[in-house]
Amino acid sequence: RVREVARAYEVYQNLLHKENYLDFGDLINLTLELFKKRPMIARLYQEQFKYILVDEFQDTNLCQYFIIRKLASVRENICVVGDDAQSIYAFRGADISNILNFEKDYPDLRIIKLEQNYRSRQNILNAAMGVIDRASNRKRKKLFTDRGEGEKIFFYEAPDDYAEASFVVDAIAQLVASRQFEPGDCAVM
Numbered sequence: 614r615v616r617e618v619a620r621a622y623e624v625y626q627n628l629l630h631k632e633n634y635l636d637f638g639d640l641i642n643l644t645l646e647l648f649k650k651r652p653m654i655a656r657l658y659q660e661q662f663k664y665i666l667v668d669e670f671q672d673t674n675l676c677q678y679f680i681i682r683k684l685a686s687v688r689e690n691i692c693v694v695g696d697d698a699q700s701i702y703a704f705r706g707a708d709i710s711n712i713l714n715f716e717k718d719y720p721d722l723r724i725i726k727l728e729q730n731y732r733s734r735q736n737i738l739n740a741a742m743g744v745i746d747r748a749s750n751r752k753r754k755k756l757f758t759d760r761g762e763g764e765k766i767f768f769y770e771a772p773d774d775y776a777e778a779s780f781v782v783d784a785i786a787q788l789v790a791s792r793q794f795e796p797g798d799c800a801v802m
Contacts, residue, residue, distance in 0.1 A: 641676045648683050659687040670695030670715075674706035682718065689719065697752050698745045713750060728754050734763020 629636060635643065648655035665685050667673065670693035673681070685691040693715060700709045716722060730738055738756040745751060771777035781801055788794045 641674070641680065645676050645680055645683075648680065655683055656687075658684055663688060663690060665691045667691070667693045668695075671697055671700040671709060671712045672702045672705075672707040673711050675708050675711070678708070678711045689721075691719070697750075698741075698748070698754075709750065713752070726754055728756055730756055730758045731760075733758060734760050736763045736766055740766050 628634075629639070648658075662684055665681065667681055672695070681691070693712070695712050697709060697712050700707055700712070703709070716724075733741075735758050738758060742754075742756055745754075769777075769780055771780055785794075785796070785799045785801075788799065789796055
């Protein structure tokens, strides 16, 4: 299996090279390489961008972080937005330590915590915090809402994916049959 993946990757890389294409990873890696080999080019971009904003900062990888630091190194006018509890792209190379260690790289920073939630009820937020608080490598926060407690949460652990799907379909069918909801009011994520 590993050999098949390695071979497919080799074919993919050869095709990119032959067609003179770059993929997303190439754009990042080659930009970093360019900045290292040609400091004057990096300097042009440092002068061009007076302010830098990075959204979803928790999902940046190390190369992206090096590019960001390089671009912001002259003025240090950088704003990052992210939530360490929502980092989901580790499989793609995202490095949560970028956001966790940001204070070390920029000791004069100002942190603004956005802890008020406008979508969920407090019971949902309490359940989320119960999970988040167990992680040792997270920044502490206290989520709250003005939307009230909401209904109690229940937990269902299905023995397999078919039982899980059946449970969801049955729950939606009961809600629709009781005329509490229309089918278009329900969503599965």
